[in-house]
Amino acid sequence: MVEFTRRNLMATSVAAALGASVAGVGQATEPEDPDTPRAPLVRGDLTRFSTTAFGAEVTGPCVFGDGTLLYSLQHPDRENPAPYDKAGIGYFSGFQFTFDGENEFDELSTPESNEERRAVRSAAGDYELLGRERDPINGGTELLGVPQTPDGTNITSENFSGSQYADAGFTPDCNQFVPMNDDGTEGYLFTNWEASPGNISRIPLSQTEDGEWEADLENALNLANTEALRELGGTRINCYGDRSPWNTMLSAEENYGHPRVSMTATVGDIVEKGTGKGLRGAHEFWNRPNPSEIQSAVDKYYDESWYVQGYWAITGVELLAYYLGADPVDQSSSGNDLTPIGDTYPNPYRYGYIVDFREPAAETPEPVKYYVMGRAGWECPDVQTDERTVYLASDGDSKGIYKFVADRPIPSYDDPMDVAGTLYAPYVTNRDAAVERPPADVDLEIEWVELGHASNAEVESWIAEYDDVTQVDYLERHTDWEEGNEVTPDILEAADRAVVEDGNRDYVTDEEIVEWADQYERRGPDGVDEELRRIPFIETRAAAKEIGASIEFNKAEGIDSVEGARPGDYVYFGVSELNDDMSNEQGDIQLDRVDGGVVYRAELESDYNVSTLEPVIVGPDASDPADIADDALINVDNVSVLDDGRVLCCEDADQFGRSYKNDCLYVYTPEERGRGDDDGGDHDRGHGNDPDGHDEDNPGRGRGRGRGRGQFL
Incomplete structure (x- = not known):
């Protein structure tokens, strides 16, 4: 069994994420593409x-x-x-x-x-x-x-x-x-x-x-x-x-x-930083009116915006609501306006x-x-x-x-x-x-x-607890807006900023994921509280990263x-x-x-x-x-x-x-x-640096064990 102290690693991860968020997670300058030996x-x-x-x-x-x-x-x-x-x-x-x-x-x-x-x-x-x-x-x-x-x-x-x-x-x-x-x-x-x-x-x-x-x-x-x-x-x-x-x-x-955090970030990074700015992913905006517009909204709201990982893939979520029987909201030739869907809306955990x-x-x-x-x-x-x-x-x-x-x-x-x-x-x-x-x-x-x-x-019973969440909830939960009132760009911005800061309170919270990881570390995967057992099954990526x-x-x-x-x-x-x-x-x-x-x-x-x-x-x-x-x-x-x-x-x-x-x-x-018999002959068809597939500069492959992470059972 390999062991580690998660909090020590989290501190390093937070420092890296904070540095990345200045330019925006996932928006780093594309590095030069050197010739990699034995590729292809x-x-x-x-x-x-x-x-x-x-x-x-x-x-x-x-x-x-x-x-x-x-x-x-x-x-x-x-x-x-x-x-x-x-x-x-x-x-x-x-x-x-x-x-x-x-x-x-x-x-x-x-x-x-x-x-x-x-x-x-x-x-x-x-x-x-x-x-x-x-x-x-x-x-x-x-x-x-x-x-x-x-x-x-x-x-x-x-x-x-x-x-x-x-x-x-x-x-x-x-x-x-x-x-x-x-x-x-x-x-x-x-x-x-x-x-x-x-x-x-x-x-x-x-x-x-x-x-x-x-x-x-x-x-x-x-x-x-x-x-x-x-x-x-x-x-x-x-x-x-x-x-x-x-x-x-x-x-x-x-x-x-599905990503609730962008790229290399973890939910623990958000908790340590005290804000989701630079770190939130698309899942958190699933039930937002016009969900796929969150990237352009973030670019507008923040001087230092970031890549909201998966934002482009929440296109079609409103069509999925219509598939399930929702009444279409008012639409214009350029797309949906800000009217929220309030009758039937898909549960992201399904x-x-x-x-x-x-x-x-x-x-x-x-x-x-x-x-x-x-x-x-x-x-x-x-x-x-x-x-x-x-x-x-x-x-x-x-x-x-x-x-x-x-x-x-x-x-x-x-x-x-x-x-x-x-x-x-x-x-x-x-x-x-x-x-x-x-x-x-x-x-x-x-x-x-x-x-x-x-x-x-x-797992299905845990998922069902989130079945009745709609776009109306996104606005009501994160602002003082009430259903029946007009949704203005200012109201939507206030809701977006609240979700960026504290997470989407309609779904699994940051605090629940971090608490699950803390209990996992102390008690093992079978020792977490009953209400937290859902975390790795419906927030799989976030849990595994944590x-x-x-x-x-x-x-x-x-x-x-x-x-x-x-x-x-x-x-x-x-x-x-x-x-x-x-x-x-x-x-x-x-x-x-x-x-x-x-x-x-x-x-x-x-x-x-x-x-x-x-x-x-x-x-x-x-x-x-x-x-x-x-x-x-x-x-x-x-x-x-x-x-x-x-x-x-x-x-x-x-x-x-x-x-x-x-x-x-x-x-x-x-x-x-x-592989042990590899003499670099005809069985390795190489190109690039090593046309015959043989590379004297890169002999052998180590088998050393790296540092531990997590409780591996």
């Missing part, structure tokens, strides 16, 4: 299979049982020629992976012409769209990807003004095919739609005798529009996901609006979870939110074969990877609300992760910090392992950017900056634990030229492990020095031999 680098082989149409991400890779590949065409440029001007879901006709460990295709060239850049290209097969944004579905009563209000009004910019997280139907993401027959030729395709309100569609698919796939849009559903999901409050920003071992869709809510769709073939699948797995900006879950251990990645800056372990296999609970288990946060222990070293040369050694134990029903876990990962965007993974197999973790908290002078990870990101892998141990993250793909530096960047994996997003152990790696890329702006899908073939 691949331990194994990386082969480009596809480039997507201009403006679009490669999202939601899904491989059918016969080896056919499918992915989503997410937010393509509207100037692309049809059919690539609209978002959609398509498969590669005429191509199948054979799962024998060898690539079945020759590497696709980079796109050279404007025609090539504005289309979906592949090394083999032809991209055939199964469905496109706003296609009529469900007998013509719905549009693909578009949520509706309870009275059936489509929630689109044409029908509602106000802040939009994304155009309805423009952002298909995760796809998971749930087969309904033994040979896998019939089933349901579940697709996430990354917007607010969120959505998951279910499309019946079948394979023809000649191997092609057909979509039955007539009988497709937007699950957002079912009463079962609406009764849970709906969803927000459904991003990636997974197919569970019990053959259901697991959808991850990427609720970027968003940011893994959603399991039980009974996938039922007329209405049963949605279950796993509140007990914690609340974050989840990109994805990865449930292990023991059906108890779940690894999760929270996307965004200064975030975490987490682990949940159920008391017994999750499908063994008759009622999924009875699922109970322990939530863990990571602590990076090795000293060589805390010095400036190339990421390619440093494994991250992890111990898991127990945050707390609860049941799904317990006890000193390594909440430093930047854009952890992919986790996956081979279906049926056993001890000795690998879990892959995609970190889209290795910068900011992973490369600054604070915290447990202080590696050299690599803006192109890193793919780590971790070997499953006998109890399905992982304790070492080994870098196997390192992206390029932002300053690398086209001859390096053109063929490197940049800003890895989704990762998906094939049955033979190869890994599909999707991009959500900045252009960097590339000669083209398109995102790519790569197939990674890992090397078989261990």
Whole structure:
């Protein structure tokens, strides 16, 4: 067990935060981008299979049982020629992976012409769209990807003004095919739609005798529009996901609006400083009239403003209220005025979870939110074969990877609300992760910090206590304004300033989080007062930061392992950017900056634990030229492990020095031999400083233990 005194570390953290707040947390000047040794680098082989149409991400890779590949065409440029001007879901006709460990295709060239850049290209097969944004579905009563209000009004910019997280139907993401027959030729395709309100569609698919796939849009559903999901409050920003071992869709809510403190700050920093100025995050302004305008308001109110982390992701919260049945407030062509929503408003603690769709073939699948797995900006879950251990990645800056372990296999609970288990946060222990070293040369050694134990029903009962909070409460709780009076800019400013100073009193308070951490330190996670047990489950990031876990990962965007993974197999973790908290002078990870990101892998141990993250793909530096960047994996997003152990790696890329702006899908073939045998030969395909992958300036990797943080049980 590693121990530490939290208050000693807090003093250092406060000093750093106070210094940062002068310029504004998260608004530091972008450092020069030096050449990082062994960046980019691949331990194994990386082969480009596809480039997507201009403006679009490669999202939601899904491989059918016969080896056919499918992915989503997410937010393509509207100037692309049809059919690539609209978002959609398509498969590669005429191509199948054979799962024998060898690539079945020759590497696709980079796109050279404007025609090539504005289309979906592949090394083999032809991209055939199964469905496109706003296609009529469900007998013509719905549009693909578009949520509706309870009275059936489509929630689109044409029908509602106000802040939009994304155009309805423009952002298909995760796809998971749930087969309904033994040979896998019939089933349901579940697709996430990354917007607010969120959505998951279910499309019946079948394979023809000649191997092609057909979509039955007539009988497709937007699950957002079912009463079962609406009764849970709906969803927000459904991003990636997974197919569970019990053959259901697991959808991850990427609720970027959850941070209550910005960037490196902790709630303890606010208490020590005596004000939240420079430190508050977006969560605190969730029920503010016009919540997404808080950043411009802060810029106006304060000479020394700061980045309100996640402010942009509370766009669409008012549309979510309308989805739940709220009466729209007065609107103008430029957006909502200051009239607060006072009848129905979403509870922030109901968003940011893994959603399991039980009974996938039922007329209405049963949605279950796993509140007990914690609340974050989840990109994805990865449930292990023991059906108890779940690894999760929270996307965004200064975030975490987490682990949940159920008391017994999750499908063994008759009622999924009875699922109970322990939530863990990571602590990076090795000293060589805390010095400036190339990421390619440093494994991250992890111990898991127990945050707390609860049941799904317990967490839901805690969440329900905040169900009736509205925008009216934001004004009444923090000013002397009374409902029925006019809301003026001065009233709103007074409420905003009160929340900045003392926190949002409508939700969990700063004092509760600090008290939970104090009791945790003195008594351990099982010894906190009953009313404080909620803290790590509904304020997961804030709680983990408060006890000193390594909440430093930047854009952890992919986790996956081979279906049926056993001890000795690998879990892959995609970190889209290795910068900011992973490369600054604070915290447990202080590696050299690599803006192109890193793919780590971790070997499953006998109890399905992982304790070492080994870098196997390192992206390029932002300053690398086209001859390096053109063929490197940049800003890895989704990762998906094939049955033979190869890994599909999707991009959500900045252009960097590339000669083209398109995102790519790569197939990674890992090397078989261990790192200890690395002689810098052909198995490390390097670029940049070390073209052959060998770096005499960076020999070896330490295994020393770092200073302790928290009670690691």
